[in-house]
Amino acid sequence: MRDEITTVGVIFGGISGEHNVSIKSAATVxxxxxxxxxxxxxxVVSIYIDEKGAWWSGDxxxxxxxxxxxxxxNHIVTSSPSREFTRLPAGSEAVDVWFPVxxxxxxxxxxxxxxxxxxxKPFVGSGILGSALGMDKLAMxxxxxxxxxxxxxxCKAYAKDLLDKERKFHLIKQIESELGFPCxxxxxxxGSSVGITKAQTQKELIDGLTLxxxxxxxxxxEQSIKARELECAVLGKKYISASCVGExxxxxxxxxxxxxxxxxxxxxxxxxxxxxxxAKKVRDLSLLACKAIAxxxxxxxxxxxEEDKDSILINEINTLPGFTSKSMYPLLWAASGINLSQLVAxxxxxxxx
Numbered sequence: 001m002r003d004e005i006t007t008v009g010v011i012f013g014g015i016s017g018e019h020n021v022s023i024k025s026a027a028t029v030x031x032x033x034x035x036x037x038x039x040x041x042x043x044v045v046s047i048y049i050d051e052k053g054a055w056w057s058g059d060x061x062x063x064x065x066x067x068x069x070x071x072x073x074n075h076i077v078t079s080s081p082s083r084e085f086t087r088l089p090a091g092s093e094a095v096d097v098w099f100p101v102x103x104x105x106x107x108x109x110x111x112x113x114x115x116x117x118x119x120x121k122p123f124v125g126s127g128i129l130g131s132a133l134g135m136d137k138l139a140m141x142x143x144x145x146x147x148x149x150x151x152x153x154x155c156k157a158y159a160k161d162l163l164d165k166e167r168k169f170h171l172i173k174q175i176e177s178e179l180g181f182p183c184x185x186x187x188x189x190x191g192s193s194v195g196i197t198k199a200q201t202q203k204e205l206i207d208g209l210t211l212x213x214x215x216x217x218x219x220x221x222e223q224s225i226k227a228r229e230l231e232c233a234v235l236g237k238k239y240i241s242a243s244c245v246g247e248x249x250x251x252x253x254x255x256x257x258x259x260x261x262x263x264x265x266x267x268x269x270x271x272x273x274x275x276x277x278x279a280k281k282v283r284d285l286s287l288l289a290c291k292a293i294a295x296x297x298x299x300x301x302x303x304x305x306e307e308d309k310d311s312i313l314i315n316e317i318n319t320l321p322g323f324t325s326k327s328m329y330p331l332l333w334a335a336s337g338i339n340l341s342q343l344v345a346x347x348x349x350x351x352x353x
Contacts, residue, residue, distance in 0.1 A: 006348060009092060011048075012025065013026075013051070013064070014103070017104060017215075020069060023069065030065060035341050038344070055088070129293075134317045137316060138188045154223065180223070183224050184198055187216035196212075227305055229250070229305075230305050233300050234301060238353040243283075244332060248269075271335060274305065289314050293317065297351065
């Protein structure tokens with residue numbers, strides 16, 4: 001019986017602004033892998049990366065999951081691991097399949113996927129290329145444009161542009177001319193709406209660019225449009241399928257970090273109250289978008305629906321979507337007939353494809 005059990009290494013935390021979201025997501029995934037329907041199929045090795053980059057397994061990792069919040073390695077009385085990665089922690093040698101539950105840099109951008117490749121063991125989600133393209137919004141949008149996929153008008157900028165007075169001036173004028181106000185300013189390589197601002201004026205645009213430049217060297221500025229926000233989940237490698245479509249009904253002006261994770265979060269509507277031809281287009285575009293940037297295994301594709309034009313625009317792909325109680329990805333699959341326990345099991349199995 002033991003030979004039939006797959007040992008799953010769940011890695012979470014990380015040096016990221018989404019550190020605590022990752023912990024909550026990991027707790028959901030691990031509880032599902034350990035529930036009654038899966039306990040004879042899977043054994044879990046949990047590995048926590050703290051906010052200084054130290055890797056922890058065993059009791060420390062399990063305690064973080066239990067508490068649902070982070071700690072720093074210098075708060076531990078016992079000797080702590082090196083802050084520089086030197087080796088995988090104890091228990092890693094038994095892992096059959098890796099399951100990253102990491103958000104943001106080092107977790108979604110292909111970095112840890114490269115480490116998984118070196119171990120020679122399969123892992124949940126996209127490979128190095130798909131992860132890197134999915135993480136960098138500028139690279140992703142360039143790939144979408146190459147495949148003629150519909151998307152919002154945007155401009156690109158670099159943090160170093162803001163250091164030169166003349167380049168900064170021309171950048172501001174370009175954004176005002178091509179996009180106008182309001183517009184959204186985003187760090188290219190962060191998720192969960194971290195660092196995103198909505199600019200209504202030139203001053204707010206400059207402030208937004210300054211903030212984004214503190215978080216990332218690459219910046220994207222998008223035109224603001226009047227649209228509904230739709231999302232679709234994708235599952236599988238060899239055989240990729242798309243879920244039903246959900247909608248985010250924001251209480252705030254836009255779907256910011258607080259809307260996603262606060263008690264007064266945005267309302268999630270599943271299935272989205274849209275016509276069937278729009279739902280089909282969203283599902284079809286989800287698969288095309290994933291194909292365009294080599295995304296597989298797990299993804300959530302976000303869209304804008306301009307109802308007055310009856311048109312769909314791709315916003316972005318999240319290659320490691322959240323698994324918190326408020327996360328759209330597991331909710332979409334639940335509404336599509338795959339409950340949480342079945343979902344995590346299928347994700348692990350998809351890694352072996």
